[in-house]
Amino acid sequence: MPVPYAPKHAVPRIVGVDVARGLALLGMFSVHVFGAFDAAGSVTPAWMFAGGRSSATFAVTAGIGLAFTTGGRRPVTGRPAAAAVAARAGVIALIGLLLGYASRAADLDVDVILAFYALLFLIAIPLLGLGPRTLACLSLALALGAPLAVHALRGVLPEPAFDGDPTLQDVVTDPLGLVSDLLVHGDYPVLAWTAYLCAGLALGRMDLTSRKAAPRLFGGGLALVAGVWLVSSLVLFRYDGLRHLWRAEFPGASRAEALWDSPDGETWWALLSRAPHATTPFDMLLTLGSATAILGGALLLTRSALLTRALTPLAAAGSMPLTLYVAHVLLLATGALSGSPGLLYAVMTTGALLFALSWRHVGRGPLETVVAGAARRCREAVTPPRSQEPVESAARLSKHIE
DSSP states (O other): OOBSSOOSSOOOOOHHHHHHHHHHHHHHHHHHHHOSBOTTSOBOHHHHHHTTHHHHHHHHHHHHHHHHHTTTTSOBOSHHHHHHHHHHHHHHHHHHHHHHHHHHHTTOSOOOOHHHHHHHHHHHGGGTTOOHHHHHHHHHHHHHHHHHHHHHHTTTSOOOSSOSSOOHHHHHHOHHHHHHIIIIISSSOHHHHHHHHHHHHHHHTSOTTSTTHHHHHHHHHHHHHHHHHHHHHIIIIISSHHHHHHHHHOTTOOHHHHHHSOOOOSSGGGGGOOSTTOOSHHHHHHHHHHHHHHHHHHHHHTTSHHHHHHTHHHHHHHTSHHHHHHHHHHHHHHTTTTTOHHHHHHHHHHHHHHHHHHHTTTOSOHHHHHHHHHHHHHHHHHSOTTOHHHHHHHHHHTTSOO
């Protein structure tokens, strides 16, 4: 039953969620450092294991964090909650658009995700009062149907005039192109990626501390991945789907590219792809299952006090994903160690883990503090004065880091 204000007690931190988010963060680092294919044209291990899965897990855990900051199992509704979420979206969008300048200047092939996240958060506002079962059904429906809509709308909505990640300038010079990029043309089309956010909201509305939750999520996620992988393999290999996909979308390319690279979507055959970031039903369901299994596995591991201590650096990194994500893009933009990807990844991950371990004694990550502060001020600005106690409890609730 949705409540008009935040509950009296903050949702406690769940270490397993932070571990899952930390794994997703390091996975994104690996994809951005090593890329999809090596010089010989072979698929890199980073792309094979983390491509698509890490960013999807990142989006799902963002939805979990949003659920936690809006009441957890007792959803918060009303203007204060909406204002807080909108403020989060605004600050994240601003950071993402500013980061676009660095990405463009360095000609990075990173595809900054933050502007897409901001729009996802805005779309989430009317969904905050829904229960976990409704959100889960909506997530699956979007995973199956939204890729078709994205494919159809790419031929209708104008492509953005800008090249690369969007910046503040594009908000003024190409607003329609920016919106269409965020909705359908970009690497994280919000029309489809709302499925991940709904899944995260559904998970965040559940009791993740229950002993039954972790094995069910782990087993259910693996079952979904295995089932979709089997069906997609039958379609691609036994029923000749890969040949049609190859000819229609990858003429002259290698078999590995046709199987692992994202199609441009020139034909409807593109919807048979299961490649990372293909935004097809196969891709969406596989990554949803992977994100669920990763979360379930992280929750299982953190039942052990010994493993929890061992995973402390990863959990610390997962508690400040925005700060570390921005830092890694800025490091990539410098071009440092670009000729030594292995060393660059080692420096990047070690630096992120050490910084997170050191900073966690201070509190939130630096950028997380900025986002939470903006959300708190906006929430309090629209909260009726007569509801002083809910305002104070909402302030305590906001201390939970997404």
